Structures are given as C-alpha cells and as structure tokens.
Amino acid sequence: MDKGLRKGLTSYGDAGFSLFLRKAFIKAMGYSDDALDRPIVGITNTGSDYNPCHGNAAALIEAAKRGVMLAGAMPMVFPTVSIHESFAHPTSMFLRNLMAMDTEEMVRAQPMDAVIVIGGCDKTLPAQIMAAASVDLPTIVVPVGPMVVGHHKGEVLGACTDCRRLWSAHRAGTVDAAEIEVVEGRLAPSVGTCMVMGTASTMACVTEALGLALPTAATIPAPHAERVRFAEASGRRAAEMAVAGGPRPSELLTPAAFRNAQVVLQAIGGSTNGLIHLTAIANRTPHRIDMDAFDALGREVPVLVDLKPSGDHYMEHFHHAGGMPRLLAELGDLIDLDARTVGGGTLRDVATAAEQVPGQTVIRPRHDPIKPVGAMAVLHGNLAPRGAVIKHSAATPRLLQHTGRAVVFDSIPDMAARIDDPALDVGPDDVLVLRNAGPKGAPGMPEAGYLPIPKQLGRQGVRDMVRISDARMSGTAFGTIVLHVTPESAVGGPLALVESGDLIRLDVAGRRIDLLVSDEELARRQALLAPPVRPEWAQRGYARLYHDTVLQADEGCDFDFMRRPSPG
Numbered sequence: 001m002d003k004g005l006r007k008g009l010t011s012y013g014d015a016g017f018s019l020f021l022r023k024a025f026i027k028a029m030g031y032s033d034d035a036l037d038r039p040i041v042g043i044t045n046t047g048s049d050y051n052p053c054h055g056n057a058a059a060l061i062e063a064a065k066r067g068v069m070l071a072g073a074m075p076m077v078f079p080t081v082s083i084h085e086s087f088a089h090p091t092s093m094f095l096r097n098l099m100a101m102d103t104e105e106m107v108r109a110q111p112m113d114a115v116i117v118i119g120g121c122d123k124t125l126p127a128q129i130m131a132a133a134s135v136d137l138p139t140i141v142v143p144v145g146p147m148v149v150g151h152h153k154g155e156v157l158g159a160c161t162d163c164r165r166l167w168s169a170h171r172a173g174t175v176d177a178a179e180i181e182v183v184e185g186r187l188a189p190s191v192g193t194c195m196v197m198g199t200a201s202t203m204a205c206v207t208e209a210l211g212l213a214l215p216t217a218a219t220i221p222a223p224h225a226e227r228v229r230f231a232e233a234s235g236r237r238a239a240e241m242a243v244a245g246g247p248r249p250s251e252l253l254t255p256a257a258f259r260n261a262q263v264v265l266q267a268i269g270g271s272t273n274g275l276i277h278l279t280a281i282a283n284r285t286p287h288r289i290d291m292d293a294f295d296a297l298g299r300e301v302p303v304l305v306d307l308k309p310s311g312d313h314y315m316e317h318f319h320h321a322g323g324m325p326r327l328l329a330e331l332g333d334l335i336d337l338d339a340r341t342v343g344g345g346t347l348r349d350v351a352t353a354a355e356q357v358p359g360q361t362v363i364r365p366r367h368d369p370i371k372p373v374g375a376m377a378v379l380h381g382n383l384a385p386r387g388a389v390i391k392h393s394a395a396t397p398r399l400l401q402h403t404g405r406a407v408v409f410d411s412i413p414d415m416a417a418r419i420d421d422p423a424l425d426v427g428p429d430d431v432l433v434l435r436n437a438g439p440k441g442a443p444g445m446p447e448a449g450y451l452p453i454p455k456q457l458g459r460q461g462v463r464d465m466v467r468i469s470d471a472r473m474s475g476t477a478f479g480t481i482v483l484h485v486t487p488e489s490a491v492g493g494p495l496a497l498v499e500s501g502d503l504i505r506l507d508v509a510g511r512r513i514d515l516l517v518s519d520e521e522l523a524r525r526q527a528l529l530a531p532p533v534r535p536e537w538a539q540r541g542y543a544r545l546y547h548d549t550v551l552q553a554d555e556g557c558d559f560d561f562m563r564r565p566s567p568g
Contacts, residue, residue, distance in 0.1 A: 003242075004040050004074075007111040022111075038074040039242035041235070042112035044103065044128065046119045048082035053121035053200065054144050055191030056222050060231040064116050064142060067235020073113075073242050075235065078106055083123050085474075092123045093472065094444030097550070097559055098542060099127035100134075107135045113242035116234060120144035120192070120222075122199040122475075125207055126277035130558070132212075132249045133284035138241035139249055140342050141213040142234045143204040145222035146315035147192030152183055158196045159188045160476040161308040164450065171420075172458035192222025195315045196308040198475035202270035203277060208324040209264040210281075211252045211341035215350045219319035237343060247340060253285050256336040260347070262294050263334050266301040266374025267327065269310030269393045271475020272483055275376065280556030283563040291387050291554060295378035295511065302369030303393050304330055306362050309478040310393040311370050313362045321362035325354035330365055379482065381514040382522070383468070383494050383504065386486040386554045391473075392508050396464040399480040400508040403516070404431040404466055408500045411436045412448050420455040428457055431466045431504045435495045438470035438488025439550045439557050443537065449473035449483045466506055468513070470495055470553075482506065482513055484553035491532055491552075497525040 002008075005026070009018040023036060043064050047057035061077055068075040081099040083092050107115055115135075117128035120143045132139040150157040166183050169175040175183070193200030204218035214234055220227045241247070258278070265274050279289045304327060307313050328335055329351040337348035364370055375393040392400055407430045409415035415434055418424055426432075432451045439445045449471040453462055467481045470488035487493035494515065498504070503516040515522070538547035549559040 003113050004038065005036055005111055007113070008109065035074050038072060039113045039239065040074050040076055040111055041068045041238045041242050042107060042110060042115040043068075043075055043077045044115070044117045044119070045077050045079045046082045046124055048084070050087040051082045051084040051121060052188070052191055053084055053193045054082060054119065056144055056227070057118055059228055060118050060142055060144065063228045063231035064118070064235035064238070067232035068239045070232075071236045071239030073239035076110070076112060078110060080106055083127070084121050090442065091444035091446040092121070093446070093557065094546060096123035096127050096557075097546070097562070099123065100130040100562075103128050103131035104134050107131065107137055112137070113245075114138040114140070114238045116140050116142055116238045118142045118144065118231075120200050120204065122203070122273065125200075125203040126280060129207065129210075129212065129281050130284050133253055133281055134562070134564070136248050136250050138238070138246055139212065140234050140238045140241065141207050141217065142231050143193075143207065143213065143217050145192050145220050145224070145227045146195040146201055147188055147190040148221050148223060148316055149195055149314050150186040150189040152186045156314070157183070157187050158308055158314050159194045160198065160474060161196045161478065163187055164474075164477055168453065168458065168463075171452060171455055190223045194476055196476050197269050197271065197305070197310065197315075199271040199273040201315050202265065202268065202274040202475050205264055205268050205270065205324055206261045206274055206278060209261045210257045211339055211347065212249070214343050215325050215353070216319065216323045219315055219323040221316045221319065241342070247342060247344075250285070252340055252342060253281070253287070254339065255287050256339045258282050258287055258289065260335050260339055262289070262297050263301050263331060264327070266298050266376060267303060267331060268305045269303045269307060269370070269375040272376060272389045272391050273472055273475055275389060276472070276484070276553055276556055279554070280558040283556050283558055285564055286567050288566055291378045294376075298374030298376055301334055301374045302366060303371035303373075303375055304364045304366065304369055306364065306370050309476060310375060317362045321357050321360040322355045325350045326357070326363050329354040330363060332366070377508055377511060379508070379511050379513040381512040383498070383513045383515045384485045385494065386552065388482050388485045388513055390480070390482050390508060394478040395480040399464060399466050399506070401506065402431075402466050402480075403503055403505045404429045406431050406433050406498050406500055406502045406504050408433045408435070408498050412442065412446065415448075415451065419452055422456055424454055424456070426454050426457065428460070428462045428465060431468060431506075433495070433498050433504070434467070434469035434471060435489035435498070436470075438490055439552060440547055441470065441488055441490030443543070443547065445472050445553065445557060447472050447474045449481055450477040450479065466504075468495075468504065480506075485513075486552045486554045488552060492526070492529055494522070496529055497522055
C-alpha cells in the first residue's frame with residue numbers, strides 16, 4: 001500500500017506527474033526531501049474565533065506536531081468545520097453530520113498514514129469519531145479538555161449546570177439583572193469545554209471507554225500544562241501508528257467496546273445526548289446499539305462519579321481523583337477489560353495503572369455508589385412507540401411516577417410566546433409538552449427539552465415539573481424531563497396527537513410513558529393530521545439534504561445513506 005506523499009494521488013492520468021507536481025508545490029512551503037519522505041500524520045484544526053471551547057487548539061496542535069516529529073514522522077495540519085454550541089444556528093446538532101462528512105472527506109482526500117483529531121465541544125468528538133469509523137485510518141483522539149471552575153460569592157460555579165440554575169433563579173426574580181451580569185463573567189473562567197458532566201465531558205469519557213484516546217484524555221483541564229503534554233504523547237503514538245498501520249478504528253470499535261461505552265455512560269451520570277452520538281458512531285460500523293440492552297445495563301450499573309448535574313463536583317475534581325482509569329478500576333467486571341486501546345494495550349492495563357487517591361470521594365466504589373442504578377432509562381408506551389429517554393439520576397424522585405394534565409406547546413416559538421403568560425392555565429402537577437422540536441421539526445433537534453418553569457410557578461417556589469418533548473436536553477441540565485420521543489411529531493408521531501388537558505402518565509420504574517386517551521380517539525386525531533411536507537427552510541443546499549435524509553433519535557440522527565449495513 002502506498003504511504004506518505006504517494007498516498008491518494010490526485011488524478012492527472014499520470015501517477016509520476018501527480019507525485020512530481022505534489023512535491024513541487026509542497027516544497028514551496030520549505031519542506032526538505034527528508035521531511036517529505038517520512039510517514040505523514042494529519043492533525044485536524046477545529047479552532048475558530050467563534051469557538052471558545054477550542055481556544056487551546058493552537059497549543060495542542062503545536063504539542064501534537066512536536067510529538068509526531070520526535071517520533072520521526074511528518075505532521076500536517078488541516079482545517080475542518082468548527083462547531084460551538086452557543087454559536088451554531090439553528091443548532092449544533094444540525095451541523096454535526098456536516099462536520100462528520102467534512103472530516104471524513106478531508107482525511108480521504110489528503111495523504112496521511114494516521115490522523116489526530118482534536119476537538120471537544122459537544123458535537124465535535126462524535127462527528128470526528130463517526131468520520132474515523134467510516135474512513136478506518138489509524139486515528140487517535142485528543143479532546144481539548146474541560147475548563148476550570150468559576151466562583152461567585154464563595155460558591156463554586158460550573159458551566160452550564162449552574163448557568164441554568166442561576167438563570168432559572170433570575171427568571172423567578174430571586175437573582176436580579178445586575179447579579180446575573182456578574183455571574184455571566186464568572187461561569188466560564190477559561191477556555192475548554194463545560195466542566196460538568198455535560199455532553200462534551202460525556203463524549204470525552206466515552207472516547208476513552210472506546211479505547212480511542214490515551215488514558216486521562218477526558219479529564220485533564222484545558223488550561224493545564226498536563227493537557228499540552230498529553231497532546232505531545234498522542235502525537236508520538238500517532239507516529240507509531242502511522243508506521244505500524246494500526247490499530248485502526250475497526251479493530252477497536254468492537255461490540256465489547258460499545259458495551260463498555262454504554263456502561264461508562266450510565267456510571268458517569270452522562271448526558272442523554274451521549275446515547276444519540278454513540279448510536280450514530282455504532283451505525284458507522286457493522287455493530288448497533290440496542291436501546292433495551294442499554295436500559296438493562298442501567299438497572300445493573302450504578303452511578304459512581306459524583307459530578308453535576310447528577311452529583312456535586314466538577315471535571316477537574318474527577319481528574320484529580322484518578323479520572324477514567326480509576327473509574328474503570330472501580331467498575332471492574334462490569335467492563336470488558338480485555339478490550340484493546342489505541343495505546344497498544346488493553347483497558348486492563350489502563351485500570352491496573354490507575355492512580356489511587358487517598359480520601360477522594362468523587363469516584364465511588366461499587367459498594368458505595370452515588371445512585372444504585374445508572375443515569376438513564378429508556379421508556380416505551382403509546383406516546384413513544386420507538387422509545388424515549390429520561391436521565392432519572394438528575395430528576396426529582398417524587399415525579400418519577402406521576403400522572404398529570406398536559407399543557408401543550410406546538411413549537412419552540414409557541415412555547416417562548418406563552419410559557420410566561422400570566423393567563424396560561426398551568427399548575428405544578430401539570431405536564432409540559434413541547435412538540436415539533438425533533439430532528440426534522442425544529443430543525444436540528446435543539447436542546448429545548450429543558451422547558452423553563454413558567455414564571456408564575458417559579459415565583460411560587462416550583463423548581464421541577466414533568467416535561468416531555470421530541471427535543472434534546474443539554475447534559476448540563478437537570479429535572480424530570482422525558483426526551484427524544486420517537487417518532488417525532490413532525491413525521492406524525494404520537495406527540496402530534498396530544499391536546500392540552502389530556503392526562504399523561506410517567507412510570508419510570510415500569511419504563512412507560514403513556515397518553516391516557518383511548519385508541520379510538522387517537523385514531524380519530526391521527527386521521528386529521530396533515531401529511532408532512534418539506535418546509536420552507538429545507539428547500540435547498542445542506543438544509544434540504546439534512547431534512548430529507550436525517551434519521552430519528554433512536555437511530556442516531558445520522559443521514560440514512562451514511563450508515564454501514566449491519567451484517568445479516
């Protein structure tokens with residue numbers, strides 16, 4: 001197989017001329033023949049002025065390059081799409097598949113023998129791993145790392161669990177405009193991803209569990225020198241992989257690895273988004289994520305990591321307690337420790353070498369968990385025939401079995417217009433329902449599932465209600481919130497049939513979410529629904545591709561033509 005500059009020559013009809021021209025142009029950059037004869041490691045640059053989460057990307061790139069060169073290979077940096085949660089319109093999820101396609105095609109199009117993908121903000125790591133699974137070139141992942149904690153009035157703050165808590169307090173009138181502005185400057189005190197167990201931290205932990213990154217990849221704080229040394233070590237390893245030709249993602253992304261990732265997702269109190277992303281990654285391989293099997297793991301695997309929003313601490317505390325290696329050691333036989341890693345060994349090697357930190361309480365032993373069961377449950381019922389998800393580790397226990405009257409919002413604009421209307425007929429025992437917020441309906445399945453508590457109830461001290469939608473929720477959020485209702489309402493799912501005043505029953509122990517309306521009445525309402533049409537926003541370009549081919553949440557929200565067929 002051709003390697004280095006001879007790999008993937010541009011088609012001019014003459015291979016010799018193609019290589020001659022390639023070398024002629026790259027020598028314009030000042031490279032020597034010695035440099036150009038070495039194995040090539042591509043390094044993605046996902047930095048952007050719009051992406052503060054990746055604000056340390058330049059330093060990590062330089063360190064990774066240094067590691068590659070110290071090991072005798074040639075680093076080549078190339079840009080890809082950069083996605084930041086709060087700067088991506090309409091949502092970052094809308095653009096995840098675009099980033100996956102961009103990364104895949106740039107890795108295919110340019111000569112490299114291995115690739116280092118650097119990223120972090122929520123949709124970046126999933127997109128990059130989806131691409132890596134499809135290309136199957138030796139790949140090592142370097143997360144940008146979590147930011148450090150903030151402080152306000154003697155209290156430790158973390159983006160974005162405390163963002164939501166304090167904003168809710170501001171909406172309820174207990175935090176005034178001047179204080180919320182001060183808080184705004186203290187919530188995110190450094191570059192890096194959210195320092196709670198949000199989606200970015202979740203996917204970084206999942207990446208380690210899948211064996212795609214070196215140990216402690218997920219937890220080293222973004223501003224720490226250790227993060228830079230980690231990038232250098234990853235560069236060294238990438239150079240070794242470029243020479244050896246592996247391991248490739250297909251050798252690491254096995255059924256055991258995907259099961260390990262699901263165990264970790266439950267044990268860390270991970271983001272519900274993690275299940276969608278893990279499903280999309282698995283669908284780029286011959287393997288699949290079984291929702292019922294994931295739910296069954298949740299009954300067996302306890303939450304062991306005491307991090308917000310399911311606990312009290314932050315990612316830097318997780319790191320100083322031993323990080324993912326310590327968690328793997330505590331999980332023990334719940335994990336397949338013989339699964340291979342990109343470092344060349346197995347998870348058993350990682351767990352055996354885990355640091356033991358005396359007195360730490362962030363990573364609990366199995367006999368003393370934070371929660372006796374995992375973070376997430378999969379619900380079924382006539383409201384979610386293909387499933388819905390609840391992060392019950394971050395919910396109010398008394399609401400996990402609840403029957404209430406539906407208060408329905410037809411869209412995100414409808415919710416925004418009416419949620420704080422004093423005339424809204426709503427009480428604390430009601431169930432807030434948001435529809436047309438799924439992959440096609442919103443579009444882009446926004447993190448709108450964290451419906452705000454109506455102001456009239458917030459001022460009465462109500463802090464949580466049952467909320468149901470076909471949207472997503474930030475992993476930093478908390479509350480009794482049912483998400484990813486599938487099929488979504490925009491394609492005629494049962495959520496489209498709910499009317500204000502209907503009774504809805506949530507039974508997390510029984511894994512049910514049901515609309516208490518007769519089958520005959522539901523059939524009558526279904527017959528009245530207008531057939532789905534392509535909306536105005538999806539008439540051209542990427543938006544049209546997205547609308548016409550995006551899959552539902554239970555299938556990972558990837559494009560239908562990007563999945564790898566499952567054997568049999």
